Amino acid sequence: MSLRGDVAFNVDWARTLTDPQAFAHEQRCLGYAWTFLGFTGDVAKDGDWFRASLATRSVFVQRFGSELKGFENVCAHRFYPLRTGDRGNGPIVCNFHHWRYDKDGSAIGIPKCQENFGTVSRALGAHLTPIEIATCGTLVFGRFTAPGRREPLEDFLGPGFPILEFLSRPDRKPLALSHALEANWKLGLQISFDDYHTVAVHPTTFGKSGYLDREKLTYARFGAHSALINSNRPQVFEEMSVACADGSFRPTCYCILQILPHFVLALFRTDGDNFSCCIQQFAPVAPDRTLFRAWLYPAPVPAEGPWSARLWRRLSDPVRGRFVLHYSRRVMREDNRICEGVQTVAHQIERPPYLAVLEERIGWFEQSYRQLVAEGEVFLRDKRQNASS
Ligand code: FES
Ligand SMILES: [Fe+2]
Known part of the structure; x- marks a missing residue:
């Protein structure tokens, strides 16, 4: 049985989606967690x-x-x-x-x-x-300072660290896009964890072949974070982490990692054996506004096969990039429409959601989010006590 919505969510979980004070408090607390800021480049x-x-x-x-x-x-x-x-x-x-x-x-x-x-x-x-x-590969993370010993970035990311380190080194300049999402950042994150909406929302792309079969997927939870891998091979996530650490990783299937609070890395097949990466960030701006940013680039793995295949990949990468950008924009538009729709009725949400088996990771996210906010509250309280003593 997967995680139930009423176990993972508080009754008033949606308050931060509409209440500026609750949102400000949440953000003040989450600033103590490692947060993606930009690129070393x-x-x-x-x-x-x-x-x-x-x-x-x-x-x-x-x-x-x-x-x-x-x-x-x-x-x-x-x-x-x-x-x-x-x-x-x-x-x-x-x-x-x-x-x-x-x-x-x-x-x-x-x-x-x-x-x-x-x-x-x-x-x-x-x-x-x-x-x-602190950095991981080309990714720069930051957090507010707090007294005492705290978790280094490597520990915070756990087995995700080598994966991010390996996959965040693009061979060519990523194609970047950004737009304002008129919805709370958590709604953007939630839909990225949702493997149940594809048929209804992305009928011409992800949902074209019908619903995903949970039995054929791996959901991995590591620390505050989680991943979906489109394979049910035992230990597939752990193996991926080890292979990224020793540089031998070669992608064979779709996977997506969500790093709290709001960083996403997806790895997906474009054509043949070619894979692309998409880094996404849902930067909170206001209870009902988020700056969405994304960067697309060919997966940084060596091209294999005969020289002609390697040459073909090199020559076709720019065209592939444009193609990926076009489809990514479409998928993002479709997701945004849903998030912005939920935002219009967010003030009416007064209970936890029902969570499908294919939405289990939304529950994991909510649990980890609450944990990070609680940890931030301790740092905030200590800081206020230090300031007043
Ligand atoms: S020098 Fe910065 S505000 Fe005056
Ligand atoms: Fe989607």
Whole structure:
């Protein structure tokens, strides 16, 4: 028997979909969990930076030599955002009054500091709010700082770490797309876990051949996260993780990994033995608004077979990419329509859902989500206690 909706969900689970206060609290708590922010390729050179959103708060990540540092994107002086573009290169200098910061976020160059503040820049002790940064392959993750020993990214991702590390190294620049989803981020995530809607919502693509057979699928749960693999071979997920770690992994079937809070990596066959990857992110903006971003690229595995097949794959990759983009857009549009439909009645949801066997991972997601929020509440409480003592 799979997980029941009324076991996984609280009665008031949908409050954060409509209530700004509940949403803000949820986001404040989830910011303590490792969250995907962007790609190392955007901070390849010394001084490169990119702006991102961590649990709705504007942050930026910057390279200083071999180190990646992250800060909330708010000047310590009078709160102007330090980074007003999506990416760039250069020192941290605020455009409001030209305060300058070093790699630790300390204000080290304050114009006319002695005259205006009665001391020298360093003595004022003003600094940016740092965030913790870690990487997995080309993926950059961040989280709010908290006292005490905390789970490193590798432990948080568990057996998913080698898979993400292996599959997140595209051979060519990914095709990127983004759009505003007029629905809560959790609705976007839920539909990505839902293997029951394909016939009704994607009749010309995923649902064309009818309903999936749960007996032929593997659902793997690892830490807060989960995966679907379109194979029922025992240990298929564990084997995939080991093969990715030693570099021998070669895809043979569809799989999708959902990493909490809102990162998704799908691996799917396009034609013949060719597979593509799709990274997706559902970045929360407001209770009823989400920034959806996706990146598509050929699966980073060596082409096998005779030289002619390898050459053909190389030549056809750009065309394949356009084709994949076209179909991905269609599938995403179909999913968005459903999410936005549910959002219009979210204020009327006052009980848990019924969960089909093919929706079991939605229940897992809700359980892990509640756990992450509860952990965040502890960090938040400790932080408030430290601040008041
Ligand atoms: S607000 Fe940044 S220098 Fe004044
Ligand atoms: Fe879908």
